[in-house]
Amino acid sequence: MEAMSDSDDQLYPMRHSLAHIMAAAVQHLWPEAKFGVGPVVENGFYYDVDLGETKLSEEDFGRIEAEMAKIIEADEPFERLEMPVDDAITWAQQNEQPYKEELLNDLKRAGTTAAKDLSQDEMGTIAEGGSAVENVSFYRNGDFTDLCRGPHVESTGKVGAFKLQRVSGAYWRGNEQNAQMQRIYGVAFATEKELRQHLAMLEEAKKRDHRRLGQELDLFIFSDMVGSGLPLFTPRGTVLREELAAFSNSLRERHGFQKVWIPHMTKRALYEASGHWDKFGDELFLVKSQETSDELVLKPMNCPHHTRIYAAQPRSYRDLPIRYLETTTVYRDEKSGELGGLNRVRSITQDDSHVFCRQDQIEAEINNLLAAAGELYAVVDMKLRVRLSYRDDGDGYLGSAELWQSAQEQLKNAVVAAKLNYFEQDGEAAFYGPKIDFMATDALGREHQVATVQLDFVQPERFGLEYAADDDGRVRPVMIHCALLGSIERFLAVYIEHTAGRFPVWLAPEQIRVISVNQEAATVAFADKLARQAEALGLRLSVDNSNESVGKKIRAAEVAKVPYTVVIGQKEIESGEVVPRIRKDMAVHEGEAPIGLEQFLQTVANEAKTRVHKTSLHG
RNA sequence: GCCACCUUAGCUCAGCUGGUUAGAGCGGCGCUCUUGUAAAGCGUAGGUCGUCGGUUCGAAUCCGACAGGUGGCUCCA
Numbered sequence: 001m002e003a004m005s006d007s008d009d010q011l012y013p014m015r016h017s018l019a020h021i022m023a024a025a026v027q028h029l030w031p032e033a034k035f036g037v038g039p040v041v042e043n044g045f046y047y048d049v050d051l052g053e054t055k056l057s058e059e060d061f062g063r064i065e066a067e068m069a070k071i072i073e074a075d076e077p078f079e080r081l082e083m084p085v086d087d088a089i090t091w092a093q094q095n096e097q098p099y100k101e102e103l104l105n106d107l108k109r110a111g112t113t114a115a116k117d118l119s120q121d122e123m124g125t126i127a128e129g130g131s132a133v134e135n136v137s138f139y140r141n142g143d144f145t146d147l148c149r150g151p152h153v154e155s156t157g158k159v160g161a162f163k164l165q166r167v168s169g170a171y172w173r174g175n176e177q178n179a180q181m182q183r184i185y186g187v188a189f190a191t192e193k194e195l196r197q198h199l200a201m202l203e204e205a206k207k208r209d210h211r212r213l214g215q216e217l218d219l220f221i222f223s224d225m226v227g228s229g230l231p232l233f234t235p236r237g238t239v240l241r242e243e244l245a246a247f248s249n250s251l252r253e254r255h256g257f258q259k260v261w262i263p264h265m266t267k268r269a270l271y272e273a274s275g276h277w278d279k280f281g282d283e284l285f286l287v288k289s290q291e292t293s294d295e296l297v298l299k300p301m302n303c304p305h306h307t308r309i310y311a312a313q314p315r316s317y318r319d320l321p322i323r324y325l326e327t328t329t330v331y332r333d334e335k336s337g338e339l340g341g342l343n344r345v346r347s348i349t350q351d352d353s354h355v356f357c358r359q360d361q362i363e364a365e366i367n368n369l370l371a372a373a374g375e376l377y378a379v380v381d382m383k384l385r386v387r388l389s390y391r392d393d394g395d396g397y398l399g400s401a402e403l404w405q406s407a408q409e410q411l412k413n414a415v416v417a418a419k420l421n422y423f424e425q426d427g428e429a430a431f432y433g434p435k436i437d438f439m440a441t442d443a444l445g446r447e448h449q450v451a452t453v454q455l456d457f458v459q460p461e462r463f464g465l466e467y468a469a470d471d472d473g474r475v476r477p478v479m480i481h482c483a484l485l486g487s488i489e490r491f492l493a494v495y496i497e498h499t500a501g502r503f504p505v506w507l508a509p510e511q512i513r514v515i516s517v518n519q520e521a522a523t524v525a526f527a528d529k530l531a532r533q534a535e536a537l538g539l540r541l542s543v544d545n546s547n548e549s550v551g552k553k554i555r556a557a558e559v560a561k562v563p564y565t566v567v568i569g570q571k572e573i574e575s576g577e578v579v580p581r582i583r584k585d586m587a588v589h590e591g592e593a594p595i596g597l598e599q600f601l602q603t604v605a606n607e608a609k610t611r612v613h614k615t616s617l618h619g
Numbered sequence: 620g621c622c623a624c625c626u627u628a629g630c631u632c633a634g635c636u637g638g639u640u641a642g643a644g645c646g647g648c649g650c651u652c653u654u655g656u657a658a659a660g661c662g663u664a665g666g667u668c669g670u671c672g673g674u675u676c677g678a679a680u681c682c683g684a685c686a687g688g689u690g691g692c693u694c695c696a
Binding site: 055056057058165166167168169170171174175176180181182183185211215216222223224227228276279280283300301303332334335336337338339340344430431432454481515516517518519520547548549550551552553554555556557558559565567569570571579581 | 694
């Protein structure tokens with residue numbers, strides 16, 4: 001979320017100490033507690049505990065916090081002890097701490113071999129990672145001793161402000177084969193004020209939650225009868241989807257992509273050929289034909305279909321690159337616990353693109369895509385950062401080492417040329433090729449994975465794709481997958497929260513609301529005229545002619561976050577001018593300024609067309 | 620899929636430890652008012668308390684299964 005800073009460095013021992021104090025409190029309350037790991041995380045800390053049959057709930061937080069308060073009140077000094085690993089193992093056995101014992105045993109082995117099996121967190125919890133381990137450290141305060149690398153603050157009184165947040169299940173060492181422990185999370189800051197600020201931010205995030213706004217702004221629904229992870233979009237939500245898709249499509253068309261269309265199901269043979277059946281078969285929705293013996297599946301991706309279009313004709317090196325685009329829905333049978341709002345759904349609409357190109361064209365094609373992505377994220381007003389995901393030394397990567405080398409270089413060159421803020425990470429590549437992952441920062445400073453550009457050396461191979469080179473030899477093209485928005489559903493989730501539902505004019509489901517002062521014939525006729533003019537300009541305008549007070553109707557428009565509201569009555573009918581009420585986030589000029597009707601509508605239409613998020617109008 | 624918690628009217632929520640006709644605000648509808656930049660007044664209709672089963676003289680309330688949701692874990696081509 002936020003970058004590490006000096007204050008985070010100071011917070012580290014504090015948060016670490018709080019994890020320790022919480023463990024002490026838990027042990028006071030449940031002496032049989034077995035402890036796992038208790039690391040510092042973003043904004044706080046957690047500790048994994050095993051309480052046997054006892055199930056914690058947030059109602060227990062009061063007791064735990066009260067116990068922690070006692071320990072903090074006592075201001076007990078933290079005492080650091082060191083002992084050889086073998087002695088520590090004896091300690092763990094004597095104190096019946098099997099999880100600690102397991103960690104120590106691994107640590108002992110890691111001392112002589114590579115520490116590969118231990119995750120960073122686990123290593124970090126008990127010892128400095130990587131190097132040979134002889135001694136491990138313990139921290140003691142009062143009657144509680146815990147295996148811990150530290151550092152801790154001097155005494156239990158110096159831990160700042162904290163609050164326990166939630167409890168959840170977590171597998172021991174992140175492996176679902178292992179026992180499930182209870183993870184208690186807390187947030188912690190140096191001062192009460194910072195803690196309050198953080199909690200206020202969480203409060204704001206709650207208000208902006210896309211699920212809540214989706215309901216309040218009437219954008220999408222879920223239905224028990226339709227099923228989990230299958231969102232249905234209302235007329236207003238559909239405007240958002242279609243405007244976003246149209247924008248992404250038009251951007252890509254401008255960058256040389258052609259639209260294609262494919263059916264949403266296919267024989268499973270397609271995925272047996274692509275290799276997806278073996279790897280992801282359990283995520284496919286099966287479709288049974290009642291007429292034939294075909295075994296069909298709903299498409300979980302579009303690339304295999306698109307390769308069929310490519311392969312339907314002999315291709316020459318002169319034809320490349322060939323660029324297809326399609327905004328279409330794929331279906332993936334995600335596990336039930338993984339679904340959530342629009343973030344993870346089972347019907348996923350991707351603004352998908354596939355480039356088939358020569359190896360020497362990779363860099364130019366990536367440049368092309370980065371330009372499109374840059375334009376899109378500038379319009380939606382989100383900062384981008386990219387991760388270059390490379391292969392590591394492991395095997396299991398397909399394609400020659402030289403191809404990878406060259407491809408990774410070309411990716412990086414393109415990212416550097418695009419002046420993107422980037423970082424590189426080995427071992428994050430897909431098995432079929434290196435990739436660029438885009439993270440967008442929202443208005444609350446949270447980062448979200450959105451667009452992605454991936455090179456693919458495998459599918460061209462699997463599907464036997466080729467083109468005729470200048471010497472008439474047969475050569476494999478490289479495939480580039482790209483989605484600018486990622487998925488429309490996930491993008492909407494992020495974007496609704498980014499804007500808090502205050503959509504810019506080009507996306508707003510309702511751009512102008514007209515409020516009548518009364519229901520007299522002249523007023524109604526004037527409203528009708530306005531509506532017709534707006535329609536001619538392609539604007540989304542609605543008229544609120546209900547028999548309510550003007551104040552109430554203004555409020556309704558405000559709550560619906562409509563960009564422009566105009567009140568019409570005798571005055572407007574006579575002058576032909578309106579004073580638009582402008583949604584606060586869009587205003588740049590102070591003061592009121594009446595504007596001719598025609599000019600007002602033209603201006604709004606122009607703002608929609610140019611996709612600006614501020615207005616040139618005066619309120 | 621796993622752990623914990625949740626599900627009462629269209630929405631937001633009351634309903635104490637099981638006890639006669641399940642409440643409120645907003646929204647809807649009707650009437651009065653014809654209104655000038657964030658909520659006019661009065662009236663009225665909405666619920667087999669997520670579904671199914673069990674315990675009980677009696678279940679919105681207790682138990683179980685299922686469905687859906689929330690927070691995590693695992694996963695995310």
